[in-house]
Amino acid sequence: MPVTKAQQLIKQAKNDQKQIISHLMSVVAKGDLSHAYLFSGSAGLGKLAITKVIAMRLFCINVQDDGYPCGICNECLRISNNEHPDVLVLAPDGQSIKVEQIRLLKREFSKSAVEGNRKVFIIDDADLMTTSASNSLLKFIEEPVGNVNSFLLTDDYHKLLDTIVSRTQLIEFPKVNRVALVNYLEKQQLTKTEINLALKLTSDLNEINRLCEDNWLTKMKQQVEEWFTKLAHKDYQAFPLIQTNMMPLIRDRQDQKVTLNMMCLIFRDVFNVKFKNTPANELAFGNIYDLIKQTGNQLSDNQLLSIIEDILINARKQNINVGFQSILEVVTLDCLNFMR
Ligand SMILES: [Zn+2]
Numbered sequence: 001m002p003v004t005k006a007q008q009l010i011k012q013a014k015n016d017q018k019q020i021i022s023h024l025m026s027v028v029a030k031g032d033l034s035h036a037y038l039f040s041g042s043a044g045l046g047k048l049a050i051t052k053v054i055a056m057r058l059f060c061i062n063v064q065d066d067g068y069p070c071g072i073c074n075e076c077l078r079i080s081n082n083e084h085p086d087v088l089v090l091a092p093d094g095q096s097i098k099v100e101q102i103r104l105l106k107r108e109f110s111k112s113a114v115e116g117n118r119k120v121f122i123i124d125d126a127d128l129m130t131t132s133a134s135n136s137l138l139k140f141i142e143e144p145v146g147n148v149n150s151f152l153l154t155d156d157y158h159k160l161l162d163t164i165v166s167r168t169q170l171i172e173f174p175k176v177n178r179v180a181l182v183n184y185l186e187k188q189q190l191t192k193t194e195i196n197l198a199l200k201l202t203s204d205l206n207e208i209n210r211l212c213e214d215n216w217l218t219k220m221k222q223q224v225e226e227w228f229t230k231l232a233h234k235d236y237q238a239f240p241l242i243q244t245n246m247m248p249l250i251r252d253r254q255d256q257k258v259t260l261n262m263m264c265l266i267f268r269d270v271f272n273v274k275f276k277n278t279p280a281n282e283l284a285f286g287n288i289y290d291l292i293k294q295t296g297n298q299l300s301d302n303q304l305l306s307i308i309e310d311i312l313i314n315a316r317k318q319n320i321n322v323g324f325q326s327i328l329e330v331v332t333l334d335c336l337n338f339m340r
Contacts, residue, residue, distance in 0.1 A: 004071055005080040006072065006080035010056075010068055010071050013049045016049065025057060028054065033149055034169040035148065037152065038152045041173025042173075046173075047173060056069035056075070056080065060075055086119050088108070089122045090121065092124075097123065097129040097130065102133045109148060117146075117147065118149075119146070120151070123137075123151070123152045125155075134163075134164055138164060175203070176203060190212070192281065198217060201258055211258065220258070223249065225266070228285075234339060242325060256324045260315040263331065264308060266284065267307050270299070271308065274304070298339075303338050307339070310331065310338070
């Protein structure tokens with residue numbers, strides 16, 4: 001039988017945050033679950049997976065001997081697919097979570113509370129609640145009606161109103177430790193400089209796995225190096241490389257972001273070698289140290305800063321839906337101009 005999404009979530013929760021999930025499973029078993037929790041920790045630590053597993057545990061009709069939900073019953077399946085009528089996941093509508101969203105949620109809940117149903121609501125990116133949304137929610141968690149459990153998720157609880165934090169049970173998710181991350185990357189058979197690059201791009205284990213899929217990181221790193229080499233020689237062949245070599249590697253929006261980030265990092269390496277004498281083994285692109293050093297000698301600090309700033313400005317255009325290929329082409333032409 002294929003593994004269900006619900007089973008994957010249980011596995012992920014156990015892998016990512018063994019201590020937190022087993023603690024919470026025993027809290028549920030004792031019937032001690034608080035009305036409102038606040039989960040705080042950076043993206044990729046598995047906050048949403050853990051929350052869904054708790055919800056599954058509350059509704060599962062076939063709780064396992066180890067105290068975990070089964071991951072195959074209809075309740076578990078519907079929760080894992082965001083299709084359960086009594087488990088609501090609220091996420092930002094555009095840039096924020098608005099007061100109307102909270103009001104709708106409250107209406108929904110007071111209705112079923114009368115019917116005595118258990119309800120779970122999850123607010124992802126809770127720090128994006130507007131002040132009026134926060135205040136509206138506050139009254140709701142202060143006077144919980146019926147059998148309701150709420151879970152607020154945030155990457156940093158300091159971004160929430162103190163009044164919210166003080167009325168919820170705060171659980172801080174531990175950061176992934178850097179030594180463990182390096183060990184993990186070494187097992188992925190990455191070279192030393194690929195590991196440096198990966199660590200400069202992210203500290204999120206899921207994202208690292210994504211980057212390593214099909215050797216994506218290795219392939220794109222080579223393309224960025226080739227692009228940079230052409231630029232360093234003021235060779236306009238850097239331009240067609242975008243379409244022929246880079247674009248075919250772009251799988252999604254996150255890849256776009258990472259690619260621009262890599263372009264920025266290679267020029268940061270130039271900057272760091274030029275002004276801080278950073279050694280090759282600390283660079284993201286240390287394998288082409290000589291070229292990086294030589295480029296640094298050719299460019300003034302103004303030229304370098306202009307290039308880095310230009311890449312950052314163009315990276316922001318991603319948010320206004322400018323075609324990604326044209327963003328890279330503009331960056332390339334700008335770089336060639338700045339380096340003249
Ligand atoms: Zn189940």
